[in-house]
Amino acid sequence: MNPPLIRFTDVNKRFGPLTVLDRFNFAVQPGEKVTLIGPSGSGKSTVLRILMTLEPFQEGTLTLGDLSYHEPNGRGPFMASDKHLRDLRKNVGMVFQSFNLFPHMSVLRNIVEAPIAVLDMRRDAAEARALELLRLVGLLDKRDQFPSQLSGGQQQRVAIARAMAMRPRVLLFDEPTSALDPQLVGEVLGVIRTLAHEHDLTMLLVTHEMRFAREISDRVCFFAAGRIVEQGTPERIFSSPEQPRTQEFLKSVLTGQG
Amino acid sequence: MTWVHDLAILTRGAGITAIIAVISTLLGAAIAFIVGVARVEGGPVVARIALFYIEFMRGTPLLVKLFWLYYALPLIGVSLDPFTTGIVGLSLNIGAYGAEVVRGGLQSVPDVQIEAARALNFSRRYTLLHITLPQTVIEMMPAFGNLAVQNLKDTALVSLISIADLTFRAQQLRNITLDSARIYTLTLLGYFVMALVLSAVMRFLEHKARRGAAFPRGMQQ
Ligand SMILES: Nc1ncnc2c1ncn2[C@@H]1O[C@H](COP(=O)(O)OP(=O)(O)OP(=O)(O)O)[C@@H](O)[C@H]1O
Ligand SMILES: [Mg+2]
Numbered sequence: 001m002n003p004p005l006i007r008f009t010d011v012n013k014r015f016g017p018l019t020v021l022d023r024f025n026f027a028v029q030p031g032e033k034v035t036l037i038g039p040s041g042s043g044k045s046t047v048l049r050i051l052m053t054l055e056p057f058q059e060g061t062l063t064l065g066d067l068s069y070h071e072p073n074g075r076g077p078f079m080a081s082d083k084h085l086r087d088l089r090k091n092v093g094m095v096f097q098s099f100n101l102f103p104h105m106s107v108l109r110n111i112v113e114a115p116i117a118v119l120d121m122r123r124d125a126a127e128a129r130a131l132e133l134l135r136l137v138g139l140l141d142k143r144d145q146f147p148s149q150l151s152g153g154q155q156q157r158v159a160i161a162r163a164m165a166m167r168p169r170v171l172l173f174d175e176p177t178s179a180l181d182p183q184l185v186g187e188v189l190g191v192i193r194t195l196a197h198e199h200d201l202t203m204l205l206v207t208h209e210m211r212f213a214r215e216i217s218d219r220v221c222f223f224a225a226g227r228i229v230e231q232g233t234p235e236r237i238f239s240s241p242e243q244p245r246t247q248e249f250l251k252s253v254l255t256g257q258g
Numbered sequence: 259m260t261w262v263h264d265l266a267i268l269t270r271g272a273g274i275t276a277i278i279a280v281i282s283t284l285l286g287a288a289i290a291f292i293v294g295v296a297r298v299e300g301g302p303v304v305a306r307i308a309l310f311y312i313e314f315m316r317g318t319p320l321l322v323k324l325f326w327l328y329y330a331l332p333l334i335g336v337s338l339d340p341f342t343t344g345i346v347g348l349s350l351n352i353g354a355y356g357a358e359v360v361r362g363g364l365q366s367v368p369d370v371q372i373e374a375a376r377a378l379n380f381s382r383r384y385t386l387l388h389i390t391l392p393q394t395v396i397e398m399m400p401a402f403g404n405l406a407v408q409n410l411k412d413t414a415l416v417s418l419i420s421i422a423d424l425t426f427r428a429q430q431l432r433n434i435t436l437d438s439a440r441i442y443t444l445t446l447l448g449y450f451v452m453a454l455v456l457s458a459v460m461r462f463l464e465h466k467a468r469r470g471a472a473f474p475r476g477m478q479q
Contacts, residue, residue, distance in 0.1 A: 052373075052376070052377050053376070054373050054376060054377070082382075086379055086381070089376070089377070089379040090379060092377075093377060093378075094377040096370060096373070096374065096377075098370055100370045100371060100373065100374035101374075102371065102374070102375075102389060102393070103393060104392050104393050113378075113388070114378035114379065114380060117380060117384055117388070118378065118379045118380060118381075118384075162378070163377070163378075166378060166379065
């Protein structure tokens with residue numbers, strides 16, 4: 001096996017008195033597609049937010065490739081300089097539950113803004129790439145619309161294109177379809193499915209769409225109380241979960257989904 | 259004949275009032291953005307200095323500040339002409355109120371917008387200038403309009419540091435003609451008309467901005 005791209009080693013994460021991750025260990029191979037499932041409050045979003053440098057953590061180590069999240073003499077809650085955090089972020093993109101497109105920018109500008117401002121791409125190159133991505137998510141005709149003019153499903157597809165425009169090595173999805181009307185879920189899952197075919201892209205997905213998780217993941221991790229209780233191939237986790245907590249959780253969500 | 263004569267004098271005063279109001283409002287807006295951003299984005303020290311400035315300016319009478327600039331500042335070696343004194347006093351004063359508007363506007367931008375910007379690796383500065391400020395600047399405009407009108411009315415106080423503004427001219431005329439009713443009625447009308455024009459300009463700017471391509475109607479979030 002390759003060395004992992006992402007490795008959490010004994011990571012502790014607390015919010016005040018609340019311990020959310022408790023000696024958390026987790027590794028992800030380059031190109032791997034991993035789904036995190038588990039009950040509400042178990043710390044799934046926290047794992048993604050730590051990777052995106054939106055949340056600091058207190059103890060343990062986290063590495064991405066050969067970069068550590070903490071710098072030896074790092075200060076502040078992140079124990080790292082702004083520059084170091086920005087070096088880390090170069091590798092990671094994130095798709096949020098609530099899309100979070102920039103409301104004052106057109107669809108096209110939402111996508112090209114960061115490549116131009118952050119990666120110093122030339123505008124024509126950035127736009128060409130943006131149009132390619134818009135075609136991929138099926139929204140080429142919406143390039144000049146504003147987010148408020150799009151449905152939730154369309155907004156989320158733009159948000160995915162926006163994240164991909166930065167060419168991240170790791171793409172994080174935090175319940176990308178949870179805020180959508182049921183009839184719009186499919187179009188977003190369709191786009192994620194397409195991305196899952198990209199060999200080099202490492203994906204971490206938090207979702208309650210169990211059938212979809214089963215279909216696209218290389219590995220499924222069941223979370224409870226800040227730890228991974230059980231993990232394995234989707235077949236194994238969904239067909240023959242070993243831990244009682246996993247069995248219970250799957251029973252509750254699968255009956256819920258009918 | 260006297261009507262025409264009085265009006266001519268008052269109009270000259272009104273011109274001074276308008277110039278002072280416009281310059282101090284623009285400078286005040288610049289101060290508002292700098293101090294408001296410092297309040298939200300500055301480190302603990304900078305933010306605290308900004309807060310002190312705001313509280314001090316809001317907690318002291320403008321007239322006393324103008325007197326201080328006019329009479330006390332020269333004692334420590336800085337003497338400004340009355341016009342500059344008026345502009346500086348008014349700008350510093352209204353800038354503090356404006357800073358609170360800017361702070362409120364910046365804080366009204368949802369945190370998730372800043373998180374999205376961070377996820378795209380924008381610098382803090384870029385996020386401020388291109389993501390958060392543009393989203394909120396239109397929402398600030400009505401409040402800025404109110405402050406501009408308040409500032410216009412506040413300019414009347416500069417008559418007390420010997421600037422020949424509208425109020426100053428009114429006092430002068432009244433002392434000569436002793437016709438308080440007529441002079442002060444005209445003066446009130448003068449301020450009122452200027453305030454109407456100012457409000458109209460601000461509303462026009464807001465309207466233009468809202469119709470601009472970047473802010474389609476019905477924009478939420
Ligand atoms: N900013 C915060 N301040 C305090 N507590 C927080 C904060 N963010 C999350 N938590 C707490 O941390 C725990 C883990 O939260 P997290 O969002 O990671 O859970 P999750 O597994 O994503 O749950 P869900 O399925 O509901 O999204 C929860 O108990 C939550 O209340
Ligand atoms: Mg969550």
